[in-house]
Amino acid sequence: MATRLQFENSCEVGVFSKLTNAYCLVAIGGSENFYSAYEAELADVIPVVKTSIGGTRIIGRLCAGNKNGLLLPHTTTDQELQHLRNSLPDRVVVQRIEEKLSALGNCIACNDHVALTHPDLDRETEQLIADVLGVEVFRQTIAGNILVGSYCAFSNRGGLVHPHTSIEDQDELSTLLQVPLVAGTVNRGSEVIAAGMTVNDWTAFCGSDTTATELSVVESVFKLREAQPSTIVDEMRKSLIDSYV
Amino acid sequence: MELGASGMFVPAQTVGTVLCCICGVTMAPNPTNMCVRCLRSRVDITEGLPRHGAVVHCPECRSYLHPPRTWVRADLESKELLVFCLRRLKPLTRHVRLVHAEFVWTEPHSKRLRLKLRVQRETVHGAILEQSHLVELTVHDQLCPACSRAQANPDQWSAAVQLRQHVAHRRTFFFLEQLILRHGAAIRALRISEADRGLDFFFGSRSHAVKFVEFISGVVPVRSRSDKQLVSHDPKSNIYNYKHTFSVEICPICREDLVCLPPKVAQALGNLGPLVICTKISDSVALLDPFTLRSAFLDASQYWRAPFKALLSSRQLVEYIVLDIEVESSEVTVGGSRYSLAYAQVARLSDFGKNDNIFTVRTHLGQLLNPGDYALGYDLYGANSGDLEIDLPDVVLIKKSYEEKRRNRSGKARPWKLKSLNMDVDNTSKGRADEEKRNIEYEEFLRDLEENPELRFNISLYRNKDYQPSEMASTAGGDDVPSMPLEDLLADLELSDGEEENDDAGSMME
Numbered sequence: 102m103a104t105r106l107q108f109e110n111s112c113e114v115g116v117f118s119k120l121t122n123a124y125c126l127v128a129i130g131g132s133e134n135f136y137s138a139y140e141a142e143l144a145d146v147i148p149v150v151k152t153s154i155g156g157t158r159i160i161g162r163l164c165a166g167n168k169n170g171l172l173l174p175h176t177t178t179d180q181e182l183q184h185l186r187n188s189l190p191d192r193v194v195v196q197r198i199e200e201k202l203s204a205l206g207n208c209i210a211c212n213d214h215v216a217l218t219h220p221d222l223d224r225e226t227e228q229l230i231a232d233v234l235g236v237e238v239f240r241q242t243i244a245g246n247i248l249v250g251s252y253c254a255f256s257n258r259g260g261l262v263h264p265h266t267s268i269e270d271q272d273e274l275s276t277l278l279q280v281p282l283v284a285g286t287v288n289r290g291s292e293v294i295a296a297g298m299t300v301n302d303w304t305a306f307c308g309s310d311t312t313a314t315e316l317s318v319v320e321s322v323f324k325l326r327e328a329q330p331s332t333i334v335d336e337m338r339k340s341l342i343d344s345y346v
Numbered sequence: 347m348e349l350g351a352s353g354m355f356v357p358a359q360t361v362g363t364v365l366c367c368i369c370g371v372t373m374a375p376n377p378t379n380m381c382v383r384c385l386r387s388r389v390d391i392t393e394g395l396p397r398h399g400a401v402v403h404c405p406e407c408r409s410y411l412h413p414p415r416t417w418v419r420a421d422l423e424s425k426e427l428l429v430f431c432l433r434r435l436k437p438l439t440r441h442v443r444l445v446h447a448e449f450v451w452t453e454p455h456s457k458r459l460r461l462k463l464r465v466q467r468e469t470v471h472g473a474i475l476e477q478s479h480l481v482e483l484t485v486h487d488q489l490c491p492a493c494s495r496a497q498a499n500p501d502q503w504s505a506a507v508q509l510r511q512h513v514a515h516r517r518t519f520f521f522l523e524q525l526i527l528r529h530g531a532a533i534r535a536l537r538i539s540e541a542d543r544g545l546d547f548f549f550g551s552r553s554h555a556v557k558f559v560e561f562i563s564g565v566v567p568v569r570s571r572s573d574k575q576l577v578s579h580d581p582k583s584n585i586y587n588y589k590h591t592f593s594v595e596i597c598p599i600c601r602e603d604l605v606c607l608p609p610k611v612a613q614a615l616g617n618l619g620p621l622v623i624c625t626k627i628s629d630s631v632a633l634l635d636p637f638t639l640r641s642a643f644l645d646a647s648q649y650w651r652a653p654f655k656a657l658l659s660s661r662q663l664v665e666y667i668v669l670d671i672e673v674e675s676s677e678v679t680v681g682g683s684r685y686s687l688a689y690a691q692v693a694r695l696s697d698f699g700k701n702d703n704i705f706t707v708r709t710h711l712g713q714l715l716n717p718g719d720y721a722l723g724y725d726l727y728g729a730n731s732g733d734l735e736i737d738l739p740d741v742v743l744i745k746k747s748y749e750e751k752r753r754n755r756s757g758k759a760r761p762w763k764l765k766s767l768n769m770d771v772d773n774t775s776k777g778r779a780d781e782e783k784r785n786i787e788y789e790e791f792l793r794d795l796e797e798n799p800e801l802r803f804n805i806s807l808y809r810n811k812d813y814q815p816s817e818m819a820s821t822a823g824g825d826d827v828p829s830m831p832l833e834d835l836l837a838d839l840e841l842s843d844g845e846e847e848n849d850d851a852g853s854m855m856e
Contacts, residue, residue: 264375268360290367290379290471314370 103305103320106138112288112308113296116161120299123168124189125149128158150188162206167213170194170233174203196233200226207250212257215278217241217249239277254295256302259322261285261294283322287311377471391467392479399483406493417490423449442467459483503536503548505555510544511596520791523767524805531561538769552590559592567597567646599624602744603656604724611652615642636710641680663722666692673712688712709743720747763810
């Protein structure tokens with residue numbers, strides 16, 4: 102189910118939060134509303150961790166991760182690193198990497214199997230991504246933009262890309278990612294997809310300016326309507342009775 | 347894969363479709379990611395633009411006011427009017443870009459002008475939106491200052507030029523009329539009227555009158571004075587309205603006049619024999635002594651310092667027949683004409699055959715005259731010399747006459763004609779005699795033009811369409827009557843408002 106919310110009157114929720122299948126990171130806001138929204142949705146299923154990175158609140162754009170690991174920029178302080186290591190489940194490998202392009206959230210878009218990266222990323226970083234996140238790494242551009250982490254958002258079930266992406270590019274990306282893709286917008290026509298929303302396999306959070314049309318597109322491409330957290334997290338149980346109920 | 351311009355393979359890029367974020371309709375992606383209808387319904391780029399305006403129009407001269415003072419002549423729904431309206435709506439262009447403008451038709455007497463403009467403006471996210479915008483201008487009628495002045499007093503002139511020449515004939519004025527027509531010096535004149543010994547020209551402003559006076563002083567020797575009369579006076583803004591009058595007097599000496607120079611003038615000109623002939627009048631007087639072939643020029647200011655009158659003028663020319671001629675000296679060129687001294691034996695035509703009065707005279711027309719020719723000259727046979735201590739000659743010959751040969755061709759139309767100024771003729775006290783005199787003078791003037799190519803220099807002659815060259819003309823090919831070379835004639839300008847007919851109506855002959 103897709104939820105509409107705001108972080109301190111800003112609709113760019115993808116900037117202030119990071120959502121994966123195993124955990125959720127949330128920025129520290131003045132009021133607890135943002136955190137409560139996530140809590141309400143995810144508390145029973147995955148840990149929701151309040152953090153900052155390098156003293157900033159734009160954590161969604163600075164880190165990249167999936168259920169296997171989390172990559173942090175070199176600006177992360179030791180305390181933040183330790184806090185994250187303590188809060189997150191042990192399965193998740195938390196790694197700080199030395200990379201010139203420190204906004205890892207803008208440079209890397211990944212799900213649990215594939216990652217798309219900025220074309221100018223270092224070779225070592227690419228290696229690290231492959232090791233820590235356990236994904237296959239492809240260097241790509243989206244609609245001519247090199248910041249792939251900003252202009253697309255994808256999960257294991259679907260993906261949303263920049264609206265100006267051509268049909269051929271969409272075909273190519275879909276082949277790489279092995280998920281269905283659609284070109285669309287969030288937050289009333291904003292093209293910066295990943296900054297406006299954050300998504301995992303069963304839920305999505307969008308800015309409150311998102312129109313009903315955009316929300317329906319998000320729900321349909323990420324297949325959120327029939328998604329239940331338990332089926333995903335505990336490995337799918339093939340039970341017809343469950344799906345009836 | 348497609349071949350690009352330089353032969354490179356360029357992968358095809360098909361643009362995909364997205365859903366409009368508001369209404370969900372599929373559309374091609376644009377910067378706002380909203381479909382055009384949603385965008386139009388949300389954004390109105392003509393928001394601050396004026397929809398009404400006012401324009402002031404003068405119904406008399408059909409011009410429109412461009413504040414504060416310029417009046418622009420334009421027809422309804424014309425290009426000039428469109429330009430004018432857009433200039434009035436200039437503040438519009440500060441916010442939007444004008445792409446297209448056109449008039450929407452309105453009834454002419456509805457006093458409304460409707461303009462349909464298409465404007466473009468940049469909206470959010472850099473998308474450029476185009477919208478059409480209707481502007482309605484209300485037309486207010488108001489007479490422009492020029493028309494209101496003309497309406498209040500149509501004959502109002504503010505400068506007048508009174509041109510006078512105190513001689514008994516009007517040859518100068520015929521000639522001046524043609525000059526003025528050729529140079530268009532009187533196009534600014536509101537009215538031209540004929541007076542006793544001259545013409546009056548009325549102008550709307552002093553500068554036009556001054557220009558006209560300058561033109562006249564460049565073609566004839568004149569002296570002028572100007573006066574002004576206060577018409578009205580605005581004490582608050584210190585504006586004075588005057589009527590200016592220029593009194594211009596033309597020198598009374600004309601071509602072919604016989605002049606007896608006063609002793610002072612004769613001395614000043616180097617003892618030029620007191621009897622001289624005036625050969626040419628331009629802005630100076632050219633005098634020629636026929637017995638010594640000496641010539642002199644008198645400037646306008648020189649003449650008016652010691653003005654003198656002509657002794658005899660061309661009205662008093664008498665016809666003579668040349669019996670014998672004896673060239674005395676060689677040919678001399680004076681002022682563009684060739685003269686040579688000669689002794690001639692002449693007899694008055696009235697005496698010829700009746701009695702034996704023969705005069706032997708010196709003349710300057712030596713190489714022009716042959717025995718048997720006719721000449722015109724002044725008869726001084728019985729004149730008293732008064733207190734001049736000179737020997738008066740019997741005859742002073744002036745020019746060769748073509749009268750006899752003319753009589754053979756009399757009554758034939760000329761192949762050329764002249765235009766005339768339209769002037770108000772004062773018909774009150776003149777009788778038939780005056781009119782006949784006038785006609786005779788005009789005929790002589792036309793003959794003068796035929797004879798003298800230098801006179802024709804500044805005059806426009808027009809082809810007479812009614813002239814049919816008859817068989818007589820071809821047989822008279824050997825005739826040495828001077829006539830106009832037909833190549834000089836201008837094909838008359840055909841104007842649609844019937845200027846030809848006006849010409850005949852306003853001719854001075856009627």
